[in-house]
Amino acid sequence: xxxxxxxxxxxxxxxxxxxxxxxxxxxxxxxxxxxxxxxxxxxxxxxxxxxxxxxxxxxxxxxxxxxxxxxxxxxxxxxxxxxxxxxxxxxxxxxxxxxxxxxxxxxxxxxxxxxxxxxxxxxxxxxxxxxxxxxxxxxxxxxxxxxxxxxxxxxxxx
Amino acid sequence: xxxxxxxxxxxxxxxxxxxxxxxxxxxxxxxxxxxxxxxxxxxxxxxxxxxxxxxxxxxxxxxxxxxxxxxxxxxxxxxxxxxxxxxxxxxxxxxxxxxxxxxxxxxxxxx
Numbered sequence: 637x638x639x640x641x642x643x644x645x646x647x648x649x650x651x652x653x654x655x656x657x658x659x660x661x662x663x664x665x666x667x668x669x670x671x672x673x674x675x676x677x678x679x680x681x682x683x684x685x686x687x688x689x690x691x692x693x694x695x696x697x698x699x700x701x702x703x704x705x706x707x708x709x710x711x712x713x714x715x716x717x718x719x720x721x722x723x724x725x726x727x728x729x730x731x732x733x734x735x736x737x738x739x740x741x742x743x744x745x746x747x748x749x750x751x752x753x754x755x756x757x758x759x760x761x762x763x764x765x766x767x768x769x770x771x772x773x774x775x776x777x778x779x780x781x782x783x784x785x786x787x788x789x790x791x792x793x794x
Numbered sequence: 795x796x797x798x799x800x801x802x803x804x805x806x807x808x809x810x811x812x813x814x815x816x817x818x819x820x821x822x823x824x825x826x827x828x829x830x831x832x833x834x835x836x837x838x839x840x841x842x843x844x845x846x847x848x849x850x851x852x853x854x855x856x857x858x859x860x861x862x863x864x865x866x867x868x869x870x871x872x873x874x875x876x877x878x879x880x881x882x883x884x885x886x887x888x889x890x891x892x893x894x895x896x897x898x899x900x901x902x903x904x905x
Contacts, residue, residue, distance in 0.1 A: 663905050664795070672905070673796030705797070720832055725800050740804035740898040742832045744859055752864045761798070761825065761900060765875040769798040769902070 664771070667703040669792055674705070675767045676793035682706060682772070686714060686785035689777055694735060696728040696778045699788060705768040706790040709775065712758045713743040719781030720744060723759055728776050735778045743786070768792055798824060799903050803881055806831060806894035813845040813887035816897055822877040827898040828886060829867045830858045836888035838895045840868050845885040856895075877901050 670676060682704060689697035699709070713721050722728065724739035731738040743757040763769045772790050779786060803817050816826075830838045835858050844851040856866040872878045886895055 671795050705795075724805070737806055740800060740896065741827070741829070742865075742896060744832050744865055755864050757864045759898075763798055763875070764824070764871060764873040767796065767798075767875070769796050771797055771799065774799060 664703045667705065668700075669704050670768050670794055672705040672771065673767055673769055674793075675707075675765070678794055679707075679791050680794050681789065682792045683788050683790035685787070687777060687788040688783075688785055689779060690783055693729050694731065694778065695782050696731075696735065696776050698726070699772040699775050699777065699790065701773065703771050703773040704792070706770045706772050706792050707766050707768050708760070708762040708789075708791040709770055709772060710758060710760045710789040711743065711777065712787040713745050713756045714785055714787055715746050715749060715754070715756050717779075717781070717784045718745050718747045719779050719784050721757075721780070721784075721786045722778040724776050724778070725774060726776060728778050736780070739778065766793060795905050797903050797905060798900050801899040801901050804897055804899045807886060807897050808892065808894050809836075809886060809888040810891050813839065813841065813847065813885040815843075816881040816884050816886065816899075819882060821881040823879050823881060823899045823901040824875070824877050825869075825871040825898070825900040826879050826881065826884065827867055827869045828854075828856070829865045829896045829898075830856050831894050831896050832859055832865060834858060834888075834890070834893045836890040836893040836895070839887040839889075841885050841887075842883055843885060845887060847887055847889075875902070
């Protein structure tokens with residue numbers, strides 16, 4: 637390795653250290669349940685039931701306000717309700733216009749069960765190694781029609 | 795700690811006349827999902843760099859969702875738990891210019 641290559645390697649290492657530092661700067665200092673990336677022996681439900689977002693800014697609500705790490709998260713359009721459901725990140729809270737333009741998933745409503753043999757549109761994210769890596773506080777929900785209540789489930793291994 | 799987090803590159807992607815990659819620079823993720831935007835009428839084509847608007851080299855063709863129910867989707871995830879899917883190698887095309895297929899991507903990050 638010549639001096640130029642050595643210098644480039646030092647610069648790259650410095651950039652990597654800076655990147656790690658930047659990530660730690662946004663780090664999560666308090667959370668509920670086990671640390672992110674862990675895996676326990678018992679699957680427990682940490683979220684369940686119809687999810688209300690009314691009275692939240694923009695009608696957008698995170699799944700939890702305190703970080704909590706799940707291995708599986710499922711969001712389902714509530715059968716019988718009539719609006720789309722948008723799933724995204726914190727950008728939806730301050731979005732203007734169509735809030736779903738800031739989402740990464742939209743779920744179609746299933747108002748009368750006539751489509752797809754009654755199946756409702758559903759979004760699932762799961763860690764492939766069953767680690768608790770999904771911060772549910774980073775996942776935000778916006779029902780197109782205020783007051784509608786998508787069905788949320790999150791599992792954690794403790 | 796290890797986290798599986800939403801990528802900044804996720805969200806609606808506007809398609810004009812030709813297939814476009816999800817990102818211009820290489821970006822490795824663990825999970826990728828692409829769905830037609832609800833309420834839009836394009837077929838959505840997904841492929842690699844060789845994708846053409848006539849479906850040549852398409853790895854998936856997604857129909858629009860006209861009337862509720864489950865949306866068609868292309869989903870890919872590394873089951874080994876690594877960031878191995880390069881968004882710059884996945885191309886999208888919508889048959890109606892201006893339509894915006896929805897891209898979801900999650901990546902592993904270490905905090």
